[in-house]
Amino acid sequence: MGVVHKRKGESPFWQWEGVAIERYGAEGASATKQVLIGEADGAPNFALRYFTIPVGQASNLDHHAHDHGVLIVHGRARVLLGERYEEVSAGDVVYVAGWERHQFVNIGDEPLTFLCIVPSKTAQPDVCAVPARKTEPEAK
């Protein structure tokens, strides 16, 4: 069944009704994560999260099989994508491919906030992989 989460906070730190604010990142970091759409909403295919990264901080340096879709909501970031860096700001869209090393560093003097899409584990193609069956090659 459909779910609506009304936004209740103002930019640059948005909050939503029915969405918990989780601490995110390394020990001592004050970044936050909010899961706007996810398992709790009955969403089997993807999750939508909202992150806040304070001035001078960064997201985790990550490297994993699943990909990400990111839209910067507020602030400025230097993004590591594999071996290259890009500078992005509010409204810019970043696609992080699977197994691509990535990190979002707040390089502005305001909070960095962004939306981040992640495919659900149950929707990952490898979860559906079927063990190969040995069969004789078909005669053409």
Next chain:
Amino acid sequence: MGVVHKRKGESPFWQWEGVAIERYGAEGASATKQVLIGEADGAPNFALRYFTIPVGQASNLDHHAHDHGVLIVHGRARVLLGERYEEVSAGDVVYVAGWERHQFVNIGDEPLTFLCIVPSKTAQPDVCAVPARKTEPEAK
């Protein structure tokens, strides 16, 4: 490989570098759709699109197996979710479940714009479904 699309337009009609503006909706409608992340970016699991719905217009009345994640960027909408209606505005998040009838009607006096996530066809669990094999119940 990661992809960045820089935003080049201002609210309420955002545009991005490297992203085509497509016409969307019924004959005579002037709504638009931009695919911010999709197959062209090498994204196998989900797509992120941005829609604009002019004053007095609406998205298609849709009903399909896949689900959607929506975040209203600008304007006000009355959303049909199954059998109920909800009013939403900028920043609000809507999860549309699979097979839930849905439509976004612009009820404001400004353009309605929103982000919409859709799982890719290749990531749909039903694509991976394996025909059941008849096996004897296992002895415990």
